[in-house]
Amino acid sequence: MNDVQVLDWETRAAELRRDGFCVVPGVLDADVLRRLKEAGDDLGEQWTKRAGDFLRAQGSMVSVPQLEDPVFGEVIAAPTVLAIFDRLGLDGAAFTAGYVISKPARSPRLFWHFDWYGWEHERSYDGEPMQLFAMYYLTDTTRENGCLRVIPGSHLRRHAIHDVMTDGHVALSSAEDLSRPEFADWPEERDVPVRAGDVVLGDARLLHAAHANETDDRRSLLTLWYHPHFDALPQPVKATFMTYVQELPSAWPEETRAAVAALHPAYSGGAEPLGRTITGPRA
Ligand SMILES: O=C(O)CCC(=O)C(=O)O
Numbered sequence: 712m713n714d715v716q717v718l719d720w721e722t723r724a725a726e727l728r729r730d731g732f733c734v735v736p737g738v739l740d741a742d743v744l745r746r747l748k749e750a751g752d753d754l755g756e757q758w759t760k761r762a763g764d765f766l767r768a769q770g771s772m773v774s775v776p777q778l779e780d781p782v783f784g785e786v787i788a789a790p791t792v793l794a795i796f797d798r799l800g801l802d803g804a805a806f807t808a809g810y811v812i813s814k815p816a817r818s819p820r821l822f823w824h825f826d827w828y829g830w831e832h833e834r835s836y837d838g839e840p841m842q843l844f845a846m847y848y849l850t851d852t853t854r855e856n857g858c859l860r861v862i863p864g865s866h867l868r869r870h871a872i873h874d875v876m877t878d879g880h881v882a883l884s885s886a887e888d889l890s891r892p893e894f895a896d897w898p899e900e901r902d903v904p905v906r907a908g909d910v911v912l913g914d915a916r917l918l919h920a921a922h923a924n925e926t927d928d929r930r931s932l933l934t935l936w937y938h939p940h941f942d943a944l945p946q947p948v949k950a951t952f953m954t955y956v957q958e959l960p961s962a963w964p965e966e967t968r969a970a971v972a973a974l975h976p977a978y979s980g981g982a983e984p985l986g987r988t989i990t991g992p993r994a
Contacts, residue, residue, distance in 0.1 A: 712740055712791040720798040727799060728838060731866035731917035732903070735795055739847060739908035743782060748849040748907070750780035751931040755813025768821050768886040770814035770924075775957040778811065784963045787935055788970035792845065795910070801843065801939035805976035807955035813931035814857045814924040819886040821921035822893035823862070823872045826936070827914075829951055830990035834944075835916065838867065841948055842915035845935045850928065852904050857924035859903040859911060866916035866992070872897070873918075873991030894920075916992070938976065946982035954984050 726733040739747065758771035766772055775783070786792070787806055796804045814821075826844055829835055852858035862870055875892045883893055902922070903911060913919065915936070924930050938944065938952050956975055959968050 712738065712743060712786070712789045724799045727840075727912060727914065730861075730863040732861055732863070732911060732913035734903065734905055734909055734911050736906065736909045738791060738795070738910045739786070743786065744849065744908045746780065746782040747786065747847065747933060748931065750778075750782055751811045751813060751849050751933060752929050754778070754811045755815065755929055755931050758813065759815050764885065766884045768819055768884050769812055770818055771812060773811040773813075775809045776960055778809065779960045779962040781963045781967045783809070783933065784959070784967035784971050786847070786933065788967070788974055792910070795912070796937065796939060799912070801840070803941055803943070804843070804937040804939045804974070805941035805952065806971065806974035807936050807938065807952050807976065808957050809933065809935040811931060811933055813929055814921070815929055816924060816927045818857070818924045819889065820857075820894055820923045822880070822883040822891070823918050823920045824876070824880070824893070825866075825916050825918055825991070827916040828987045828989065829948060829985045830988040831985045832945060832948055834948065836993060839940075840866070840914040840916070841938060841944055842952075843937050843939065844911075844913045844915060845937060846911040846913070847933045848905050848907060848909070848911075849931045849933070850907050852930065854902055854904070854922050856926045856928065856930045857922045858905070860900050860920045860922060861903055861913070862897060862899050862918040863901055865918040866914040869992045869994055870897075870899070870918060876989050876991065878987065878989050941976050946978070946980050947985050949976060949978040950980070950982040951984040952976050953978050
């Protein structure tokens with residue numbers, strides 16, 4: 712992992728709070744990127760062979776227990792990543808879950824959604840993120856191969872998409888009806904093309920989607936979920952995040968497993984986890 716040189720961390724920190732996302736360039740070094748890309752593309756290929764069009768809109772959703780190459784664990788627990796959180800004022804982050812999402816060549820767009828389901832808790836409506844995604848795209852991304860799209864500010868402000876969203880992505884995942892509003896172009900949206908090895912950090916409440924992959928190459932990414940200031944979070948939120956934790960692959964070396972396990976949240980109080988809700992911001 713590279714020692715990241717961002718001169719203006721304050722600007723990045725302000726963007727993340729205001730827009731709901733920011734990009735930190737050049738985080739993965741060439742060797743880690745090559746290993747991640749090989750392993751990520753391979754998992755995506757296996758998924759496509761096995762599952763065919765299941766989750767056509769996403770491409771694949773391969774979770775941590777299946778990420779057997781140790782490089783995934785190395786990236787999850789990399790001191791560089793934790794140092795980035797610290798520089799953004801998001802220290803004390805716990806790690807719960809991760810996925811390889813891999814769009815095959817010539818696959819449809821991903822629908823608008825957020826990764827936050829704790830809207831039942833009042834803290835969802837104030838500024839600070841309780842969950843962040845860290846997305847590492849493993850190829851350079853463009854509009855043509857399915858770069859990320861976001862609606863800046865939608866982590867805190869209500870958007871028309873929030874009024875049509877439904878839970879359960881079954882109909883959306885099969886991408887059968889691309890005329891649905893969850894697949895639409897919206898005037899406020901912004902493309903987030905990146906270089907392979909950059910990391911996109913986003914507030915889990917942010918509305919995001921991806922363009923179709925219209926190229927002949929696979930477009931893979933690793934997305935990881937972190938929870939800054941875990942120890943200070945409300946108890947029901949902590950209890951919820953405990954339910955997100957995924958088993959670590961037994962194929963990882965003990966050292967890698969221990970480094971990731973040290974980032975897992977710890978909560979033993981009696982609070983009930985929050986119900987899964989998709990309310991979205993109020994105003
Ligand atoms: O496939 C992408 O580019 C976006 C992935 C995504 O939306 C997610 O991880 O929630």
